[in-house]
Amino acid sequence: MSDPAQTAPRPRRSLLQTDAGTRRRNAAERRFRTYGAAAILTAMAALAVLMFTVFRDGASAFVQARATIPVVIAADVVDPQGNRDPAEMAKILTMSYSRLLDQALTREIARSGIQVGGLTQRDITGFLSAQARADLRRAVLADPSLVGQEIEWRMMTSSRVDAMLKGRITREMAARDARTSVAQYDLAMALRDRGVVRAGFNWRFITAPDGSDSRPEAAGLGVAILGSFYMMLIVLVLALPIGVAASIWLEEFAPKNRLTDVIEVNISNLAAVPSIVFGILGLAAFINFVGLPRSAPIVGGLVLTLMTLPTIIISTRAALKAVPPSIRDAALGVGASRMQTVFHHVLPLAMPGVLTGTILGLAQALGETAPLMLIGMVAFVTTYPSAPPQGLFDPASALPVQIYNWTQRADPAFFERASGAIIVLLAFLLAMNLIAIWLRRKFERRW
Amino acid sequence: MSMMRMSAAALALLAASALPAAARNQIQVAGSSTVLPYATIAAEAFADNTDFAAPVVEGGGSGAGIKQFCAGVGPRTIDIANSSRPMTQAELADCHANGVARVIEVRFGYDGIVFASGINGPDFALSTQDIHAALAAEVVVDGRRTPNPARRWADVNPTLPAQEIAVFVPGTKHGTREVFEEKVMAAGCDASGTRAELAALDGDKAARAACTALRSDGRAVDIDGDYTETLARVDSNPNGMGVFGLSFYENNTTRLKVAPIDGVVPTVASVASGEYPVSRPLFFYVKADHFGLVPGLKEFAEFFVVDAIAGPGGPLADYGLVPDPQLAAVQAAVAAEHVMGAD
Structure with missing residues (x-):
């Protein structure tokens, strides 16, 4: 800042009158705000068009002439x-x-x-x-x-x-x-x-199994919803414990050395691997090597577990990191072991973040199509899988691949069905995201 | 701690339940996307009419299906491969080498291949010569091989509309492509005398390859997806023309206009009589080694070709299949388990 006394006196300079520099800065700010608003509007318009076309084409799938x-x-x-x-x-x-x-x-x-x-x-x-x-x-x-x-x-x-x-x-x-x-x-x-x-x-549209190309009116999502449910069950049962255990070890117990650095970098890398790669892995490892059946939710669930694990680990570690060190210090100070500290104090406080991350990971897995295409889930299946555990090995479809499958069929009525299935899938995703938000709101603690 | 116990229990559960997964009670089918709708209709009717589990049907293309089929014997391999072209000798040898000794070939009907353009475009009446001249990579001009100069259909044949050439052709992984090359491109090449001219220039072998090579300057576009993708491309391009299966066209006549070839409009009747030149047989291949291993396999193969399903007036014909005139012989061959390479 220069001394105002040393600058040459300028006539008519007042705070009430903006000079050229201020006008430029104000204009720049206005432009920036407009860009921001335009970006949001573009995104909203694209979303609105997408939603409009999906609902226009798909809403009639929920109605059937009898x-x-x-x-x-x-x-x-x-x-x-x-x-x-x-x-x-x-x-x-x-x-x-x-x-x-x-x-x-x-x-x-x-x-x-x-x-x-x-x-x-x-x-x-x-x-x-x-x-x-x-x-x-x-x-x-x-x-x-x-x-x-x-x-x-x-x-x-x-x-x-x-x-x-x-x-x-x-x-x-x-x-x-x-x-x-x-x-x-x-x-x-x-x-x-x-x-x-x-x-x-x-109701048949939601509960009935798929119909062949000659009876699109009979085609429903029953098998696909059940197949997706089984896969989500496997992902939850496997990815949550493994992911949480891995994050706790990395965050609370692991020594900081070259090995853990390599592990961390690899987890971040895995999160960015295209999902189709997991499909190829699933085909090679679970079907060709282990000999699990094709088109079965167990293989889909395992593949999606591998895909979801990095997401859960990353969000769990972030949640653990967010727990203030004072909590740990206090627990250790009164004589708790490190394991007691983690399981009695740190993990319960991090749980909302863990659950949010898990649900978002599940939602991502629910909408995933590419890895399932390679393991035979894009199939015409008209028999409901039986109850787990045997049902996990029965052939089934999944919601996103059912959509893909229907868009490939010749009869225009399947186009309506595919859009209707998108609505069902969106409803599931929305419900899962709402649960995640609700959990975060309910259990969130601020320090 | 409870977390760890839970995950250990989950893994143990998975390992335990993985054991009884060896046998399977439903038939697995994969292959041609042209045959896929017929296979799903037959599978659904089979489940309606018998106590066997409904077969699981996958697409993936003829070649991919046959490759899976020939991978070996046992519950991990598929039981039936659908194909829109006959299995080659090399594929059969591959099957035999992998222990698939007894393969039954079942020809269950015919399918026409049609040329269709957008419903709002002009009418086309094509011949195989016109199509070859419009789509060939190279043609003979003044005794020399030159890249195809035709830009509009009128350049090929003055009676055709002066519309830009833009044809969407099934990609090379489709069985349809092979039939298109053989029945349209090669036939047109012969009929116009181009093959003789090419053979005189470079010999028979080069002429055969040149006859079926499609131009790659963007006027003939390979579609690797299904007919729905071709339809979307034709919809969005007013000059577009697509190559479709007859049954797909029959399902979408409100959006497509079919072009007669050599003066014959493709219909189930004209394909059945052989009048319409571009048609091909459809097959499925049954692994007889799995008879008795997979419940209902032989019953399904027989059911697929009974008159009530694959015959005239049956659900497959309703969907657009051209019934096989020799269906009775096919039924007898399936019943007798007549395997390939036995005669």
């Missing part, structure tokens, strides 16, 4: 021998049952007096989901007394009819679509107006 019509279980179709022997009846394939459904729909059209021109057999058969015949066959085999009776049967419509009710397929598009027709569109609208076909909440 038809309720009386079906006559004709004995000559399902039990040609006439002896009601379940073993004999099991020889009748699902394709025969579609005749019953076709007849039922045709009767329903005649009964409600719907006049639609150019309706072909294909339009009738393609109106109802292929899942309906499988469900009907299962019901008849489970209860052979149904044969010969007329039952009120509620079933899904095909994905094309479903899309018509949701407005995704218009009458003009139906004319161009090789998989449907204008007649089928008119029939769908007429049956909707008479209340035969109704849209309702689609």
